Amino acid sequence: MKLTSYLQWQNIQHPVLTEHQTELWLRYVPSSNPDISGNKLLKLKYQLEQALQQKYQGLLTFGGAFSNHLVATAAAAAENNLKSVGIVRGEEADINNPTLAICQSYGMRLIPVSRAYYQSRYLQETLQQLKGQFPDYLHIPEGGTCEAAVRGVSELDMRNTPAGPASLLICAVGSGGTVAGVIHGAETTAVLGIAVVKDQSLPDKIKQLLPSERHWPEWRLVQALHQPRYGRFDQELWQFCQSFAHQGLQLEPIYTGKALYSVFELIKRGEIPPGSRLSFFHTGGLQALKGLAYRGLISPTADSEQ
Ligand SMILES: Cc1ncc(COP(=O)(O)O)c(C=O)c1O
Missing domain, CATH: 3.40.50.1100 (Rossmann fold)
Structure with a gap:
């Protein structure tokens, strides 16, 4: 089958x-795009809705070099005419690997960062700095996990x-x-x-x-x-x-x-x-x-x- x-x-x-x-x-x-499959579709549902309603320009999120979440975010952004930025764990990340290549094919801008910087991804200081750099981007936490994601999955x-x-x-x-x-x-x-x-x-x-x-x-x-x-x-x-x-x-x-x-x-x-x-x-x-x-x-x- x-x-x-x-x-x-x-x-x-x-x-x-x-x-x-x-x-x-x-x-x-059920998903028409295999790059936004499984839990990703549900976790992103309300975050996308918020980005569109509040007229954000794009989505900014975090993930490792082989992250399913980065791919899903890139694909969801592209489908909704939003830009996307992916903060990638590890300066050494090979941005041509199959996962990051898919992200780029959807127009995601990838920013590999040091592991030390990546560790600081939940700190206010880091989030403020990224907000300054990408003011019109909705920040989605690593893995997409937040209250809105939970609501999406609960459905x-x-x-x-x-x-x-x-x-x-x-x-x-x-x-x-x-x-x-x-x-x-x-x-x-x-x-x-x-x-x-x-x-x-x-x-x-x-x-x-x-x-x-x-x-x-x-x-x-x-x-x-x-x-x-x-x-x-x-x-x-x-x-x-x-x-x-x-x-x-x-x-x-x-x-x-x-x-x-x-x-x-x-x-x-x-x-x-x-x-x-x-x-x-x-x-x-x-x-x-x-x-x-x-x-x-x-x-x-x-x-x-x-
Ligand atoms: C394929 C797959 N299954 C399960 C999970 C676990 O989901 P969560 O991070 O919400 O626990 C993930 C992580 O995003 C994933 O990519």
């Missing part, structure tokens, strides 16, 4: 799922799979905005976030996006069980990602594949009980495959060659 950009749900088959009587449904966000109904209500909603967690949005939209369904970065402050960052006056469904965060450091993966994890290709499911090993690997481990350990119906948010990020192939970390796949 060929995955189309308008697919909303996909039921995944796997011997582990059969053995543990678990249903797995992947939730997609995705992950609860009602085609087979009936899910018992658990799951997504990969980086900066925490996506899982906060999933929790906002979960009503009474439990939520599981799989952290693919090692960040002790992540639970607090997520809590800050969940106002204390509301009653939230049960949610928990689990560190990725295999290759927990951000960006790391091995052959086993990459083979796991590829093993779903024949079902039309494309995964990359940094976010979606790594998170799904942990889901399978939790099923095998009985920590996700038999009889569960899982709704897993496919957060996109497939452009990263091109970057991994470019760096020789995977052999080119049909998708990474596109």
